[in-house]
Amino acid sequence: MDIQELINHIEIEFDDLQKGPLYPDTSIREIEGWSSMHALLLIALIDNHYDVLLTGEELKNALTVQDIYEVISKRKA
Amino acid sequence: MAKFAIDKIKIEAIYSCVPSQKIKTSEYSLFSNYECLLFEKTTGIKERRVASKDLTCSDLCFKAAESLLTDLKIDREEIDVLIFVSQSPDYFLPATAIILQEKLGLAKNCMAFDINLGCSGYVYGLSVLSSLLKSGLKKGLLLAGDKSTISTSFNDKSTYPLFGDAGSATLLSFDKISEPMFFDLHSDGSGKDAIIIEYGHSRFPYNTFNDEEREYEPGIKRSRNHLALDGMKVFNFALKEVAKSIDECLQFAKNEKESVDFFVLHQANKLINDSVRKKMKLAEDKFPMSIDNFGNTSSASIPLTICTSLKNQIENKELTLLLSGFGVGLSWANVLLKMGPIPVKCIDYD
Numbered sequence: 001m002d003i004q005e006l007i008n009h010i011e012i013e014f015d016d017l018q019k020g021p022l023y024p025d026t027s028i029r030e031i032e033g034w035s036s037m038h039a040l041l042l043i044a045l046i047d048n049h050y051d052v053l054l055t056g057e058e059l060k061n062a063l064t065v066q067d068i069y070e071v072i073s074k075r076k077a
Numbered sequence: 078m079a080k081f082a083i084d085k086i087k088i089e090a091i092y093s094c095v096p097s098q099k100i101k102t103s104e105y106s107l108f109s110n111y112e113c114l115l116f117e118k119t120t121g122i123k124e125r126r127v128a129s130k131d132l133t134c135s136d137l138c139f140k141a142a143e144s145l146l147t148d149l150k151i152d153r154e155e156i157d158v159l160i161f162v163s164q165s166p167d168y169f170l171p172a173t174a175i176i177l178q179e180k181l182g183l184a185k186n187c188m189a190f191d192i193n194l195g196c197s198g199y200v201y202g203l204s205v206l207s208s209l210l211k212s213g214l215k216k217g218l219l220l221a222g223d224k225s226t227i228s229t230s231f232n233d234k235s236t237y238p239l240f241g242d243a244g245s246a247t248l249l250s251f252d253k254i255s256e257p258m259f260f261d262l263h264s265d266g267s268g269k270d271a272i273i274i275e276y277g278h279s280r281f282p283y284n285t286f287n288d289e290e291r292e293y294e295p296g297i298k299r300s301r302n303h304l305a306l307d308g309m310k311v312f313n314f315a316l317k318e319v320a321k322s323i324d325e326c327l328q329f330a331k332n333e334k335e336s337v338d339f340f341v342l343h344q345a346n347k348l349i350n351d352s353v354r355k356k357m358k359l360a361e362d363k364f365p366m367s368i369d370n371f372g373n374t375s376s377a378s379i380p381l382t383i384c385t386s387l388k389n390q391i392e393n394k395e396l397t398l399l400l401s402g403f404g405v406g407l408s409w410a411n412v413l414l415k416m417g418p419i420p421v422k423c424i425d426y427d
Contacts, residue, residue: 036308
């Protein structure tokens with residue numbers, strides 16, 4: 001697993017949202033149109049691809065794509 | 078550990094009843110077009126049935142049961158038990174099951190009581206009714222459903238477009254040759270706040286002061302007398318527990334997932350059911366759906382899905398089904414059973 005793979009998954013899932021490419025330091029919640037529904041979709045995506053179930057609290061504290069990647073890596077270690 | 082098998086019980090028929098009024102997700106005026114599309118994609122809900130002010134869950138269950146008993150020409154004296162599973166009873170008291178006993182013309186020596194459960198309620202109800210029939214009774218009726226739309230706030234985008242109203246009636250009988258049903262039931266009260274109507278009972282009695290709506294976050298405005306739903310908590314709970322407990326139920330029954338014809342899951346949210354399916358590495362057509370046309374119908378969702386999406390199959394042959402209910406409580410329950418061929422029907426309440 002690397003961060004680019006995570007970015008690719010997110011870009012495919014949220015292709016309706018994006019106005020440009022995602023970067024590790026992109027703040028997820030600042031993407032235009034982001035909503036609580038996207039949070040559920042993101043949790044399902046991570047659970048499906050990495051078998052890691054993020055809690056609402058973990059997602060709330062993860063501000064950027066990099067933060068999310070680190071939570072997943074830590075949980076998988 | 079609430080894992081047990083009950084044999085010699087047959088499911089004879091399942092009828093469902095829904096209000097005739099259809100409300101499309103696209104008609105919800107608080108949704109933008111984009112929100113509507115995203116909601117439909119995530120939850121799967123395109124339309125739901127909503128009961129009028131005067132129509133209760135017990136009315137829907139009554140119609141389902143009355144039609145079932147009439148169509149199958151059941152001797153009403155043979156019904157020894159009636160269980161009403163709902164979180165929207167007619168009154169604070171008495172229990173709605175007793176009112177239905179009289180309305181359906183059942184004998185006075187029929188035992189009747191309510192079970193206060195939501196999304197897990199159908200499987201719980203099956204387990205209780207089967208246990209009672211196994212102890213020597215003849216036939217029993219399980220009436221399950223909810224009028225959830227009575228408790229949601231129009232101004233709460235997280236609940237209002239999610240729920241539909243429905244009732245159901247399932248007839249069970251003692252039958253010497255029926256194979257075992259394998260139950261696996263769970264509870265976790267630490268999640269009580271994830272889905273709750275806080276006011277209106279004895280902890281916090283109803284008062285008009287609490288009718289005032291307050292904005293909890295953008296798009297979520299409700300009073301304390303309304304249903305509150307923590308979508309993230311419920312979603313996490315479902316992803317954590319449902320697939321795991323289905324596996325445990327199959328292991329308990331010494332059965333492989335490949336031997337199951339259909340997994341009939343509670344219809345809370347398409348994303349939850351898709352995630353459970355992907356975890357189990359099974360094909361989409363193994364998971365019938367009714368949420369698209371009816372919304373989340375609480376304890377009626379499993380029988381309603383069988384009556385609509387599995388009608389052709391269940392009326393013509395025996396199926397091995399895994400039924401899984403999960404939600405408010407938190408409470409979750411699975412049963413592996415064989416069912417069919419049996420009559421099923423979904424009726425509109427005119």
